[in-house]
Amino acid sequence: MVKTKQLFAGLALMTFGLGTAQADYTLNLMEGVTSISRDVYGLHMLVFWVCVVIGIAVFGTMFYSIYFHRKSRGHKASLFHESTKIEIIWTIIPTVILILLAIPATKVMLEMDDTKDSDMSIKVTGWQWKWEYEYLDSGVRFFSSLDEASNKARQLNSGIDPRTVPNYLLEVDKPLVVPINTKIRFLFTAADVIHSWWVPDLGWKKDTIPGYINEAWTSVDKPGTYRGQCTELCGRDHGFMPIVVIAMEKPDYEAWVVEQKQQAVANASAADKEWSAEDLIAKGESVYTNNCASCHMADGAGLAGTFPAITGSALVTGDMDAQVDLMLNGKGMMPAFGQMLDPVDFAAVSTFIRNGLGNSVGDSIQPATIKALQGAIPATEYDDDDD
Amino acid sequence: MSAVVAEHEHDDHHDHGPEKGFLRWIITTNHKDIGTLYLVFALAMFFVGGSMALIIRAELFEPGMQFVSPQFFNSMTTMHALVMVFGAVMPAFVGFANWQIPLMIGAPDMALPRMNNMSFWLLVAGILMLASTLFMEGGAPASGWTLYPPLVLQTGAALPFAIFSVHLLGISSIMGAINIIATIFNMRAPKMTLMKMPLFVWTWLITAFLLIAIMPVFAGAVTMLLTDRFFDTSFFDAAGGGDPVLYQHIFWFFGHPEVYVMILPTFGIASTIIPVFARKPLFGYSSMVYATAAIAFLSFIVWAHHMFTVGMPMAGELYFMYATMLIAIPTGVKIFNWTATMWEGSMTFETPMLFSIAFVVLFTLGGFTGLMMALAPVDFQYHDTYFIVAHFHYTLVPASVFIIMAGAYFWVPKWTGHMYDERLARFHFWLSAISVNILFFPQHFLGLAGMPRRIPDYAVQFADWNMVSSIGAFIFGFSQLLFVYIMYKTVKGGTGEKVSDEVWEDAHKHSLEWSLPSPVPYHTFDTPPEKIPTEHF
Ligand code: HEM
Ligand SMILES: [Cu+2]
Numbered sequence: 001m002v003k004t005k006q007l008f009a010g011l012a013l014m015t016f017g018l019g020t021a022q023a024d025y026t027l028n029l030m031e032g033v034t035s036i037s038r039d040v041y042g043l044h045m046l047v048f049w050v051c052v053v054i055g056i057a058v059f060g061t062m063f064y065s066i067y068f069h070r071k072s073r074g075h076k077a078s079l080f081h082e083s084t085k086i087e088i089i090w091t092i093i094p095t096v097i098l099i100l101l102a103i104p105a106t107k108v109m110l111e112m113d114d115t116k117d118s119d120m121s122i123k124v125t126g127w128q129w130k131w132e133y134e135y136l137d138s139g140v141r142f143f144s145s146l147d148e149a150s151n152k153a154r155q156l157n158s159g160i161d162p163r164t165v166p167n168y169l170l171e172v173d174k175p176l177v178v179p180i181n182t183k184i185r186f187l188f189t190a191a192d193v194i195h196s197w198w199v200p201d202l203g204w205k206k207d208t209i210p211g212y213i214n215e216a217w218t219s220v221d222k223p224g225t226y227r228g229q230c231t232e233l234c235g236r237d238h239g240f241m242p243i244v245v246i247a248m249e250k251p252d253y254e255a256w257v258v259e260q261k262q263q264a265v266a267n268a269s270a271a272d273k274e275w276s277a278e279d280l281i282a283k284g285e286s287v288y289t290n291n292c293a294s295c296h297m298a299d300g301a302g303l304a305g306t307f308p309a310i311t312g313s314a315l316v317t318g319d320m321d322a323q324v325d326l327m328l329n330g331k332g333m334m335p336a337f338g339q340m341l342d343p344v345d346f347a348a349v350s351t352f353i354r355n356g357l358g359n360s361v362g363d364s365i366q367p368a369t370i371k372a373l374q375g376a377i378p379a380t381e382y383d384d385d386d387d
Numbered sequence: 388m389s390a391v392v393a394e395h396e397h398d399d400h401h402d403h404g405p406e407k408g409f410l411r412w413i414i415t416t417n418h419k420d421i422g423t424l425y426l427v428f429a430l431a432m433f434f435v436g437g438s439m440a441l442i443i444r445a446e447l448f449e450p451g452m453q454f455v456s457p458q459f460f461n462s463m464t465t466m467h468a469l470v471m472v473f474g475a476v477m478p479a480f481v482g483f484a485n486w487q488i489p490l491m492i493g494a495p496d497m498a499l500p501r502m503n504n505m506s507f508w509l510l511v512a513g514i515l516m517l518a519s520t521l522f523m524e525g526g527a528p529a530s531g532w533t534l535y536p537p538l539v540l541q542t543g544a545a546l547p548f549a550i551f552s553v554h555l556l557g558i559s560s561i562m563g564a565i566n567i568i569a570t571i572f573n574m575r576a577p578k579m580t581l582m583k584m585p586l587f588v589w590t591w592l593i594t595a596f597l598l599i600a601i602m603p604v605f606a607g608a609v610t611m612l613l614t615d616r617f618f619d620t621s622f623f624d625a626a627g628g629g630d631p632v633l634y635q636h637i638f639w640f641f642g643h644p645e646v647y648v649m650i651l652p653t654f655g656i657a658s659t660i661i662p663v664f665a666r667k668p669l670f671g672y673s674s675m676v677y678a679t680a681a682i683a684f685l686s687f688i689v690w691a692h693h694m695f696t697v698g699m700p701m702a703g704e705l706y707f708m709y710a711t712m713l714i715a716i717p718t719g720v721k722i723f724n725w726t727a728t729m730w731e732g733s734m735t736f737e738t739p740m741l742f743s744i745a746f747v748v749l750f751t752l753g754g755f756t757g758l759m760m761a762l763a764p765v766d767f768q769y770h771d772t773y774f775i776v777a778h779f780h781y782t783l784v785p786a787s788v789f790i791i792m793a794g795a796y797f798w799v800p801k802w803t804g805h806m807y808d809e810r811l812a813r814f815h816f817w818l819s820a821i822s823v824n825i826l827f828f829p830q831h832f833l834g835l836a837g838m839p840r841r842i843p844d845y846a847v848q849f850a851d852w853n854m855v856s857s858i859g860a861f862i863f864g865f866s867q868l869l870f871v872y873i874m875y876k877t878v879k880g881g882t883g884e885k886v887s888d889e890v891w892e893d894a895h896k897h898s899l900e901w902s903l904p905s906p907v908p909y910h911t912f913d914t915p916p917e918k919i920p921t922e923h924f
């Protein structure tokens with residue numbers, strides 16, 4: 001059947017003359033790289049073949065009848081219209097098949113649920129429209145969002161051919177890194193609306209829901225890069241919040257963690273130093289592009305009726321405190337950036353929008369000030385009884 | 388319709404015929420007129436919803452964003468589903484119910500004719516209000532037809548209007564359902580016992596109970612959204628002590644039976660058409676009735692199979708998995724019964740039969756994917772991908788929609804007294820049957836390969852099958868213009884040959900309407916029929 005499907009696919013593609021453009025499409029579920037994902041794949045194939053066999057029996061009978069029992073062949077209708085025996089048989093056979101399917105399905109289900117004895121935990125938070133990863137054991141924490149190249153190409157009529165962008169829409173600026181052969185427990189939650197975290201090679205997806213902590217686990221057994229996407233409609237850019245997981249040998253992973261920690265220290269000291277307005281504005285521009293432009297537009301013009309313009313905005317050209325307050329805490333569709341941006345990026349973009357995009361207020365704000373303000377807002381931390 | 392009017396003028400009955408002119412269609416309380424209104428409205432909405440689908444498929448034709456913004460794309464998926472479900476498929480079946488139930492049970496009209504008129508016009512009002520949201524600040528709802536919070540609460544000015552339109556549609560459906568139940572229980576011809584009713588009547592009776600049970604639940608859920616947004620309640624807001632998943636439970640308690648509202652009458656029409664063209668009684672009439680009732684019952688206790696990934700407790704996951712698998716049993720019984728009805732028949736393949744056979748085959752494919760998704764651990768992979776988009780479109784388009792067209796071809800000669808153009812109709816069938824598979828079959832591959840649903844743009848490895856699917860969509864969509872042309876021509880006189888009273892060979896053995904004159908007079912069964920077709924039962 002897989003063969004015939006491929007044949008069918010090949011034929012269809014040849015007819016449409018598409019065969020050459022992209023050869024790497026697939027027709028079936030991936031087996032994945034964990035024991036769970038292989039179990040799931042096995043179940044999928046099992047139920048698929050059950051359906052194929054039932055299909056052949058039912059459609060075979062039907063087409064036999066359509067061919068032989070037609071009036072044009074002079075077939076006379078017989079008038080039978082019930083048979084308790086046969087009806088009992090075709091109720092019992094499916095029941096037995098279902099029971100036989102339910103048994104392995106239950107086993108896999110229970111196995112998936114067993115998050116006990118994990119070696120490490122990662123908390124995943126869904127945001128409109130990026131992922132936040134927090135390694136609960138090492139304290140490493142960062143956001144992961146669509147990479148620049150994809151983001152440029154996916155704009156309406158960007159003129160960039162997606163085929164020229166490597167891993168179009170499946171690439172992020174900062175991937176999740178995990179060690180192989182390690183039982184990793186994931187904790188899922190969301191900051192704004194519901195999202196769903198799916199990497200097909202791991203064999204499952206899990207919804208991330210505000211106010212909830214969902215759990216799942218994985219243990220990857222092959223180093224590699226595995227890609228997935230958000231699968232719960234979460235608003236405008238739902239299609240543009242991919243997931244990339246890089247699985248490494250343990251020593252490589254350890255080295256990566258050390259590097260992340262050093263980076264964090266460097267960032268913290270950057271926040272304490274005095275920044276010039278020029279440096280802030282220069283840095284702020286790219287922060288704006290990555291975080292703000294999708295709503296307020298690249299030129300700051302906003303979107304009439306939905307997203308206010310930055311250019312000429314009374315708030316932005318007015319009191320700095322009010323602007324920073326709105327950015328820290330959010331309002332309606334405007335996310336709370338207080339937890340999303342580090343002090344340097346936050347100060348940079350705050351300064352940039354007052355002195356760029358057609359505005360020229362002339363003032364600036366220091367990362368240290370932001371750091372103090374961020375310390376004051378209650379973070380939405382959830383208790384987790386890890387270890 | 389003009390033929391119906393002319394016919395009536397000859398008879399010297401003293402009660403009045405249809406109102407003259409346009410007003411007839413506004414104030415009518417005649418079940419046939421109201422049936423026509425529903426069917427014409429459904430057809431119009433089929434094209435409105437279909438145009439939205441073509442916008443979606445045009446954007447998905449190639450990777451990259453070419454035509455619409457992501458927000459508008461989301462509005463399109465949302466509105467497409469709402470219009471198709473509430474504006475096209477459900478009203479089409481209510482239209483058939485209006486025309487056929489009185490004719491099939493030997494009643495002069497529906498039990499509550501004025502309410503009948505009102506439920507139609509409320510439907511129009513509801514759909515117009517829904518459509519008006521497209522022009523509002525912030526755009527139409529873009530959170531999917533499931534309207535999940537918190538996302539749906541980010542809708543702009545459209546939110547209250549969308550919610551009120553759900554209320555109107557709900558009231559309309561409930562009134563229609565009450566009318567159908569009252570008619571079936573009170574107005575059957577004396578000999579028409581419940582177990583002698585045609586299966587179409589049975590399936591609608593059960594559907595009507597489903598509707599009465601679920602529409603208030605949906606109305607309640609959206610009202611809670613309304614108060615969350617405007618009156619500071621926090622039913623679904625975790626920050627205020629509420630629970631976003633509660634909404635999903637309520638929604639799917641409505642939503643799963645709702646999909647059966649769209650399929651049970653489908654079963655009924657298929658069970659009516661297949662025996663006529665197999666020239667055999669329906670196989671297993673009583674098991675068909677019981678299977679329908681069983682499916683309806685089960686539909687209330689499987690809702691969370693739409694929510695396997697929300698993180699339910701293990702016991703919940705397992706229970707909903709087992710319960711969902713059970714649905715396959717009565718569904719299987721139905722498919723086996725239709726096959727057994729064809730077996731040893733003397734079949735001919737006029738267009739209604741062609742559509743019905745395609746329904747049995749393609750609906751079965753949808754049932755297979757349903758069974759696959761019932762297995763919770765595997766659904767963790769399938770959920771919210773194109774695989775499920777393929778699943779429910781197989782159960783809705785080549786099933787419900789095909790059977791709506793089968794029903795139209797089947798009964799329109801009776802209603803108008805004119806025969807449709809069989810050659811063109813078969814051409815319409817083959818175009819539809821082939822293109823619907825080009826449209827939806829590749830979506831199985833896309834889902835399995837990892838393409839999520841409800842995305843306006845995709846990674847390049849999904850490009851090929853999306854293009855195939857879009858090509859199928861355009862062929863399918865434009866083929867339906869042929870249906871409009873065929874129906875229009877039929878109403879206007881058809882092939883010119885006068886159809887006999889029974890239209891289809893020996894149809895009078897199957898159901899009452901075929902012993903009435905063709906076209907059916909404006910008023911029928913002023914006195915209940917003495918005899919009813921008993922051959923099968
Ligand atoms: C054998 C019978 C069936 C079974 C076992 C079944 C099972 C399922 C399951 C498990 C899902 C959820 C998949 C997911 O979200 O991951 C689903 C979705 C759906 N099914 Fe079925 N199904 C069956 C028949 C039908 C029928 C007869 C219809 C409609 C006429 C239908 C319409 C739908 C729709 C509309 C959805 C998707 C709703 C949404 O998420 O927007 N199904 N089905
Ligand atoms: Cu999303």
Ligand SMILES: [Cu+2]
Nearest residue numbers: 643690692693
């Ligand atoms: Cu369901």
